[in-house]
Amino acid sequence: MDFESATNLLKTEGFSWARFRDFFPFGDISLREGNYQKLVLEILEQLGTPEQKEMLLDLLDTQNCVYLEQVWIQNEQHEDKDDLPFPIEAHFITAQMQINSNIRWDIGLKKKDLRSLMLNLPISERLLDRIMIPSKN
Numbered sequence: 001m002d003f004e005s006a007t008n009l010l011k012t013e014g015f016s017w018a019r020f021r022d023f024f025p026f027g028d029i030s031l032r033e034g035n036y037q038k039l040v041l042e043i044l045e046q047l048g049t050p051e052q053k054e055m056l057l058d059l060l061d062t063q064n065c066v067y068l069e070q071v072w073i074q075n076e077q078h079e080d081k082d083d084l085p086f087p088i089e090a091h092f093i094t095a096q097m098q099i100n101s102n103i104r105w106d107i108g109l110k111k112k113d114l115r116s117l118m119l120n121l122p123i124s125e126r127l128l129d130r131i132m133i134p135s136k137n
Contacts, residue, residue, distance in 0.1 A: 001025075003035040007042060015046040024060060027067050029092040037099045044107065054109050057100050061114040064100075068093045068118055069127050094119070 001009070001022050009019070023039065031039065040060070047053050071086040071093065078084055097115035104112060121127075 003031055003039060006039050010039075010042050010046065015043045020056075020059065024063065026063055027070075029089055032092075033095050033099060036096055037103070040099070040103060044103070050107075050109060053107065054104075057104055057109065058112070061097060061100050061112065064093050064097050065114055065118055065127060068097075 006023050009022075015023075023043065040056075043056060044053050047056060068090060071089045075084045075086055075090075094115050097118065101111070101113045101115060104110065121130075
C-alpha cells in the first residue's frame with residue numbers, strides 16, 4: 001500500500017492489527033524514510049498503550065531483521081558480484097530500523113537498537129542462531 005492510501009485508510013478506518021501486513025508488507029521498501037516515519041508515527045498515535053506501541057515497533061523490527069538477513073545472504077551467495085539481486089534494499093531496511101530506534105527513544109519506550117545488532121552480527125552467525133535456545137536436556 002502506498003503512503004497516500006495508507007494515510008487515507010488510517011483516517012477513515014483507523015489502524016487495525018488485522019491490516020498490519022497491508023500497511024507493512026514483508027519485503028516492501030517502497031516507502032522512503034520520511035513517509036515511513038510519518039506512517040509509523042500516525043499508527044502509534046492511534047495505539048492506546050505503550051505495550052501496543054512497543055509491539056508494533058517490535059514487529060516492524062523483527063520483519064526488517066529477517067528481510068535484511070535474506071537480502072544479505074542472497075547478495076552474498078549470488079555469483080555475479082557486479083550485478084547483485086538486491087543492491088539497495090539493505091540501505092532502506094537499515095534506515096527503517098534506525099527510524100524505529102529513534103522513535104522508541106523519542107516516545108520513551110525501552111531502547112532496542114536492531115540496526116546495530118544486525119550490522120554487528122558476525123558473518124558466521126545467523127538470526128536463527130540467536131533465536132534458538134539451547135536445550136536444557
